Amino acid sequence: MGYRVVVAGATGNVGREMLNILAERQFPADEIAVVASARSTGDMIEFGDTDRKLKVQNIEHFDPTGWDMALFAVGSEATAIHAPRFAAAGCTVIDNSSLYRMDPDVPLIVPEVNADAIALHTKKNIIANPNCSTAQMVVALKPLHDVAKIKRVVVATYQSVSGAGKQGMDELFEQSRNIFVGDPAEPKKFTKQIAFNVIPHIDKFLDDGSTKEEWKMVVETKKILDPKIKVTATCVRVPVFVGHSEAINIEFENEISAKQAQEILREAPGVMLVDKREDGGYVTPIECVGDYATYISRVREDSTVENGLSLWCVSDNLRKGAALNAVQIAELLGRKHLKKAA
Known part of the structure; x- marks a missing residue:
C-alpha cells in the first residue's frame, strides 16, 4: 500500500520538478493530487516522463483530509494560510518556503546530513526544506565536519536565475x-x-548590510549542522539559467589535508567528487543540470590558516536545492514514520 501525496504549487518550476522526481524515483504513491492557485485550476500537468496527466485543483478548495503528505512549493504567503490547515488535517507538510525554517518546533532537514531530526516533525506536522544554497553546502560540509570539526566557513555563491523563479529565467532570456x-x-x-x-x-537588505539570503545561509547551516560553526556568506546572482555554484573556504579545529578531504568526499552520500587538476577537470553549473548529486571540485589546502581547505561546490538548485531534497524528505518520512508502503 502506497501513499496519498499532494504537490502544492505544481505549476511552478519547483513543483513541476517535484513531480518529475517523484516519477523518476518511483515514489510509492497510490494517488497524487496537484494543487495551485485559482488561475491554474483545470490545467493539465504531466507526471514526469510518463503518459499520465494530472488535473490541477484549486488549493483554496482542496480538502487534505485522508492525504498522507503534501510537498509545498507555493511561497511563504500561501504557505502561512494552507500549511497549518493541511497539517491539522493529518497531512504532513514538507515546505519549500522560508516560513518555518527557523521555527524551533519544525525540523529543517537535509537527509544526508541530519535525517534523525525528522522525528521532531510531530510537534507541528510540518517539515522545512532549507534554502537552495544552504542545502548543497551542508551536503559538502557534513562529512568533513564529522572528521575534522569545522570552526568557520566563508562562502561566496554564484546563484542561477531559476532561484528567482520563472520570472528570473524569463528576464535573463529576454535581456540577452x-x-x-x-x-x-x-x-x-x-x-x-x-x-x-x-x-x-539576493533578497532584502538587513540592518547589518547583509542580505536575507546571506542570513539564511548562516542560520540554516547552524540549525542543520552545528550551532557552533561560524559562517559568513556573500550571495551573488549570475547569468546562469539553472545550477548554483559556491566557492567555500573552511577552517577546521583538527588537521585535515586535501587528499584526506578528497577521500572522505569520494565516499560521502549525495556527493560526486570530480577533481582533476587539469583543464576541464571540474564541474560547472551547465553540467549538473538534471542530476541529483552535489558536485565537489578544486579541493585544496588553504595555507593562510592552520587547518584550512577551499573547494568548489555545484548543484542543480531546482533539484537538490529544492525538489529533490523535498522528495528525499518524503521518502525518509515514509520509511521512518508513516510505514504504509508495502
Missing part, C-alpha cells in the same frame, strides 16, 4: 535577446541588468 538585437534590457525582476552581469544582492 534584446542586447543582441540592440533593444533596451531594462530590469524588472532583478535590481539591475542580469544578462552579461552579476548582481551581489
Whole structure:
C-alpha cells in the first residue's frame, strides 16, 4: 500500500520538478493530487516522463483530509494560510518556503546530513526544506565536519536565475535577446541588468548590510549542522539559467589535508567528487543540470590558516536545492514514520 501525496504549487518550476522526481524515483504513491492557485485550476500537468496527466485543483478548495503528505512549493504567503490547515488535517507538510525554517518546533532537514531530526516533525506536522544554497553546502560540509570539526566557513555563491523563479529565467532570456538585437534590457525582476552581469544582492537588505539570503545561509547551516560553526556568506546572482555554484573556504579545529578531504568526499552520500587538476577537470553549473548529486571540485589546502581547505561546490538548485531534497524528505518520512508502503 502506497501513499496519498499532494504537490502544492505544481505549476511552478519547483513543483513541476517535484513531480518529475517523484516519477523518476518511483515514489510509492497510490494517488497524487496537484494543487495551485485559482488561475491554474483545470490545467493539465504531466507526471514526469510518463503518459499520465494530472488535473490541477484549486488549493483554496482542496480538502487534505485522508492525504498522507503534501510537498509545498507555493511561497511563504500561501504557505502561512494552507500549511497549518493541511497539517491539522493529518497531512504532513514538507515546505519549500522560508516560513518555518527557523521555527524551533519544525525540523529543517537535509537527509544526508541530519535525517534523525525528522522525528521532531510531530510537534507541528510540518517539515522545512532549507534554502537552495544552504542545502548543497551542508551536503559538502557534513562529512568533513564529522572528521575534522569545522570552526568557520566563508562562502561566496554564484546563484542561477531559476532561484528567482520563472520570472528570473524569463528576464535573463529576454535581456540577452534584446542586447543582441540592440533593444533596451531594462530590469524588472532583478535590481539591475542580469544578462552579461552579476548582481551581489539576493533578497532584502538587513540592518547589518547583509542580505536575507546571506542570513539564511548562516542560520540554516547552524540549525542543520552545528550551532557552533561560524559562517559568513556573500550571495551573488549570475547569468546562469539553472545550477548554483559556491566557492567555500573552511577552517577546521583538527588537521585535515586535501587528499584526506578528497577521500572522505569520494565516499560521502549525495556527493560526486570530480577533481582533476587539469583543464576541464571540474564541474560547472551547465553540467549538473538534471542530476541529483552535489558536485565537489578544486579541493585544496588553504595555507593562510592552520587547518584550512577551499573547494568548489555545484548543484542543480531546482533539484537538490529544492525538489529533490523535498522528495528525499518524503521518502525518509515514509520509511521512518508513516510505514504504509508495502
